[in-house]
Structure formats: C-alpha cells, structure tokens
Amino acid sequence: MRIPCPYCGERNSGEFVYRGDAAPMRPEGAEGLFDYVYLRENPAGPLREHWYHAQGCRNWIEVTRDTRNHVISGAILAREARR
Amino acid sequence: MAEALLIEQRKGLALASVMARKGVSAQDLGKAFGLSALPEGPRSARIDSLSFWGTGPGTWLAIADRFDPGWPQRLEQIAGRLASISDQTGSYALFRLSGNGARTLLQRGAAVDLDPQVFGPGSVATTVIAHIGAIIHRDEAGYDVAVFRSYAESFRDWYDSVAATV
Numbered sequence: 001m002r003i004p005c006p007y008c009g010e011r012n013s014g015e016f017v018y019r020g021d022a023a024p025m026r027p028e029g030a031e032g033l034f035d036y037v038y039l040r041e042n043p044a045g046p047l048r049e050h051w052y053h054a055q056g057c058r059n060w061i062e063v064t065r066d067t068r069n070h071v072i073s074g075a076i077l078a079r080e081a082r083r
Numbered sequence: 084m085a086e087a088l089l090i091e092q093r094k095g096l097a098l099a100s101v102m103a104r105k106g107v108s109a110q111d112l113g114k115a116f117g118l119s120a121l122p123e124g125p126r127s128a129r130i131d132s133l134s135f136w137g138t139g140p141g142t143w144l145a146i147a148d149r150f151d152p153g154w155p156q157r158l159e160q161i162a163g164r165l166a167s168i169s170d171q172t173g174s175y176a177l178f179r180l181s182g183n184g185a186r187t188l189l190q191r192g193a194a195v196d197l198d199p200q201v202f203g204p205g206s207v208a209t210t211v212i213a214h215i216g217a218i219i220h221r222d223e224a225g226y227d228v229a230v231f232r233s234y235a236e237s238f239r240d241w242y243d244s245v246a247a248t249v
C-alpha cells in the first residue's frame with residue numbers, strides 16, 4: 001500500500017507507523033479515559049486515521065482510507081486537521 | 084553523466100538542522116539568509132557555499148561546503164530568533180554518487196521514483212535505503228546521500244554489493 005504524504009509524496013506504507021482512528025480526543029480528566037484508550041468504532045467505509053511518517057518527514061498525517069478497499073481519498077498534516 | 088560511476092564520501096562539511104519557530108514562514112527565514120524563501124517542499128536552495136535541503140514542513144538540513152569553527156553559531160546569528168538551529172556535523176555521513184549508473188544504483192535501494200522527470204536537479208527525498216534512513220539530494224551532476232553516521236559502514240556495504248551489478 002502507498003500512503004500519500006502531503007509533504008513527501010506517495011510512499012511505501014513501510015515508511016510509516018500506523019496509529020489508527022484519528023477521531024478520539026484525550027479527555028481532560030479520568031472520566032472517559034477508558035473509552036479514549038480502548039474503545040474504537042470499526043466502520044466499513046471511509047475512516048480518518050493517523051499515520052506517522054517515521055522514515056520520511058517525521059510528521060503525523062491524517063489519512064482518509066476506505067476500510068473496505070483501502071482506497072485513500074485524502075491526506076493532510078495532522079496539525080492542520082486539528083485547526 | 085557519461086563518466087564512470089564514482090562513489091565517494093564527502094568530508095569537511097558542516098551540517099545543521101534548521102527548524103522554523105512557530106509562525107515563522109519559509110519566506111521570513113529565506114530572507115534572513117539572503118534568499119527569497121527557503122524551499123517549502125522537498126527541494127533544495129543554495130546561496131554562496133550554503134545549501135538548504137527541505138526535510139519536512141518548516142525543517143531543513145543546512146549544509147556548508149566547508150566546516151569552520153564558527154559553525155553553527157554563524158547560522159544562529161543570522162536566524163537564531165526565527166529558527167532553532169542544532170549542529171548535525173557529526174550526525175550524518177554524506178556520500179556523493181555520480182557518473183554512469185548512479186541513478187540505477189540508487190534506484191535499486193530507494194523506493195521513490197528517481198526518474199529525472201519527477202526527481203530532477205534540486206529534488207530532495209527523505210526515505211530509506213536497505214532499511215537505512217537516507218536523505219537523497221539530486222543536483223545537475225549527480226546525487227548526494229546523507230545517512231546517519233553510525234550507519235555509514237552499512238551503507239557502504241550496501242552500495243558495494245549493488246555497484247557490482249550496475
């Protein structure tokens with residue numbers, strides 16, 4: 001699989017570290033922490049997920065990937081996704 | 084590139100990483116160094132004997148052709164308020180690949196397209212060659228490859244074995 005890094009361009013997925021669903025946000029306190037750490041949706045369809053380009057520009061990126069066929073419809077820097 | 088394949092280690096360089104501070108643009112930093120801008124993508128820029136390779140958003144590897152005792156304070160004086168500068172002179176070993184087959188050799192290790200149509204002079208790629216982190220830079224005459232210094236011997240082993248097949 002090739003991941004389109006917004007900075008580096010298309011790269012082999014082996015250059016990246018996969019971190020999963022980009023949606024969960026760390027809660028302020030203890031409440032909700034279990035869900036944040038352990039609970040994930042398992043959607044059949046487009047999913048926004050975090051990949052870290054460890055062997056490239058060393059940036060976290062947010063990739064939108066369809067879990068049914070691995071088609072990637074977009075990728076942006078994670079820092080820009082959070083704005 | 085019609086000459087014979089030549090691989091040599093470049094010595095006597097000075098290296099530093101340049102990381103833009105929050106809100107500082109590639110233009111702001113470039114102007115401080117006398118350029119219109121530092122490259123905003125994986126490309127290089129050069130002024131006098133100083134080169135900048137784009138290695139990530141807001142980060143560059145600065146390379147001076149000749150090490151001098153004023154390095155990297157010289158960079159800090161120019162851009163210390165705009166960027167974080169850290170000396171990398173001892174961190175990377177730089178190899179120069181030129182002549183016939185240089186691209187073929189590199190292409191057998193790097194999974195990025197090095198075709199001149201998409202990787203022409205001034206292009207930079209931070210990637211891996213034989214599991215070794217490598218920054219590849221292309222100029223008119225050939226390629227520079229920067230690898231972490233402790234991997235220099237492994238990189239040499241790799242190109243020795245591949246060069247025999249080119």
Ligand SMILES: [Zn+2]
Pocket residue numbers: 005006007008009053056057058059
């Ligand atoms: Zn990247």
